[in-house]
Amino acid sequence: MAGLDKNTPTPESITLHQQSKVLELTYSDGKTFHLPFELMRVYSPSAEVQGHGPGQEVLQTGKREVGILALEPVGNYAVQPTFTDGHESGIFSWDYLYFLGTQQEQLWADYNARLLAAGAQRDAPMADKPGHACGSH
Template sequence: MVEERFASEAGGTRHWPRELRLNRAERVLSVTFDDGSHFDLPAEYLRVESPSAEVQGHTPAQRRWLGGKSGVAITGVEPVGHYAVRLTFDDGHDSGIYTWSLLHRLGRDHDTLWPAYLAEIAARGLSR
């Protein structure tokens, strides 16, 4: 199992990570926050929920629904200042900047966001 670790100290954001751990073999980014919450975020989920304009568009109507990402992997985790990380994926996507608050929200709301994504791509005739 290959892991990369990034530890943080308390700072000026609402949700501050204590540890980010990339498990390449399982294609999961694990995040532990200072409020005690811990989330295991699959690479596929992070890729299809990327905050980049390429995925989110500039308005909700421009949101792009991606299929075919079930096998995607995270190839890199790069700190961006003291507030976020840039994730690089093996499909070439690297323009999403994941703030600590976004990572916390994606973890907290996974049980709502993931089924909504699956329903939306099914409605559009796409598969994972």
């Protein structure tokens, strides 16, 4: 999902809207997406969020007000945001951003279902994971 698919359209423009906390992307197929920073943060493709395999995902909370401090290009295929909560290890490929845009409604529903299943609150601070050592962070 986070790799490159030669059939996926590429962005023609990328705009950070700091006040509304939205990343606007216009793709070569004419589609425009407005991705909330929170959605990007809770679905970051990093190992810190996705884990190292199926079932190891880490539910993200307290990200509603997260901002993006910087958005750095990664080659000609991705961007790497630095979020205001310090998270900076996610590399968002063009096709992953396209996926987030086209699946945004379902991803929000899935996120809310995961919160409910975990008995977690969307705005609750992240719980510290004592003793978690991982070289990918």
